[in-house]
Amino acid sequence: MSLGYAEKLSFIEDVGQVGMTEFFDSAHVLQDKIEELAKLVEKSRHLVVFTGAGISTSCGIPDFRGPKGIWTLQREGKPLPEASLPFHRAMPSMTHMALVGLEKAGILKFVISQNVDGLHLRSGIPREKLSELHGNSFMETCPSCGAEYLRDFEVETIGLKETSRRCSDEKCGAKLRDTVLDWEDALPPKEMNLAEKHCRMGDVVLCLGTSLQITPACNLPLKSLSGGGKIVIVNLQKTPKDKKATLVIHGFVDKVIAGVMELLNMQIPPYIRIDLFQIILTQSLSSDKKFVNWTIRIASVHGISAPLSFIKSVEVSFSNNQNYKEAILDAQPFLLKRRTVRTETFEIFLNLKFSDGCGCLNTQIQIPFNFEDQESTESFKLDKNAIFEQMREVAIQDSICGQNAVIERKTVLVPKSEVTVHAIVTNVKTFDHQSSNGDVKPRKEGMNGLIMTRKQRSKGRKRKTRP
Secondary structure, three states: OOOOOHHOOOOOOOOOOOOOOOOOHHHHHHHHHHHHHHHHHHHHOOOOOOOOOHHHHHHOOOOOOOOHHHHHHOOOOOOOOOOHHHHHHHHOOOOHHHHHHHHHHEEEEEEEOOOOOOOOHHHHHOOHHHEEEEOOOOOEEEOOOOEEEEEOOOOOOOOEEEEEEEOOOOOOOOEEEOOOOOOEEEEEOOHHHHHHHHHHHHOOEEEEEOOOOOOOOHHHHHHHHHHEEEEEEEOOOOOOOOHHHOOEOOHHHHHHHHHHHHHOOOOOEEEEEEEEEEEEEEEEOOOOOOEEEEEEEEEEEOOOOOOOOOEEEEEEEOOOOOOOOOEEEEEOOOEEEEEEEEOEEEEEEEEEEOOOOOOOOOEEEEEEEEEOOOOOHHHEEHHHHHHHHHHHHHHHHHHOOOOEEEEEEEEEOOOOOEEEEEEEEEEEOOOOOOEEEEEEEEEEOOOOOOOOOOOOOOOOOOOOOOO
């Protein structure tokens, strides 16, 4: 988990109501309400979902205001939860993936989230159908051309500050900024306007895992009422908007949504995570033309200096292992320099060891080395989406991860260099509709679960809306 988000926020004395009491509907009442919600969802013409911290607690990400919330523990002087796995490896919950299923079926029209964990985007909700009101810890944006960059590592700043990277558009090149709001930052108008538009259009606005305390965001679901829309709230704590709701459900979000999907006879899509990395091989002749000085580097596709967060170490070996010493690269940059005879050909074997939170321990990449071979260095760029789809199908069928594929190669003849972009399946997680006490167990999971950070805003602390 990254408790870094809470630590990066500017200090304020009043974070609003914390330690909120949790309520649980009885089993038969809960079932009746799930059936009522399923009917509302089935009949809806424009379903909008509004999410808060409670949708991600089953991912291991603590909330802020619950009995074990970050701000609750801080106020009580108790230690914060220890991180067992890094924030960037958080996997979407059953609810996240159920929403993807509803969107693909044409039922869910728009998602509005107060969370900054990036799990809606990572789950597969299209960007154009998502408003992230408080930003995304894994997103950078260009203030000049508006380009967005989704990273596989947590961006180092919050508060819409400049980061260490620049826009990759050659015509732009402006310094990028983080997208996560600090306390006094105004809600981004693009996100807010879309959210308000869809709430006004919504005939059902389903609020999941939110205490509905932070203004002006918490008032968005109310926009549906003027057009005859209905509000449904699924949350363990009472909210200030309960009296405005058609239906209030006190139960675990995953359990409620799993029940709805089962009643609708809909499958919850699996979550398949595919990560990218690049291998850079550079070669140059020695002054006497007898040897090749070469360097191999395993790096992030987000830039040479960007963290390659899902790889822990790289073991390098060779087909001609009697002549070449093996190497273990256990710290970034993952870089190896060697000199070999110009005419010699061999294979380089890379054993990539994955970091905590990945569903498999390692994978192997084989690279042919032949300085004299010019044909193998041709550039190409394959259809990334088609390759991703094939990798997902295999991962689902076999319920394993670690498969990898080359999706792009760029070559330069002088000095001779080759950059190859690889895609790799690092997590596979499937779901059924069964849950126990709200602790949803994935049917097949590539890892043991994770703990992350949560983010939300305080009662009484109003967000400004930019003009």
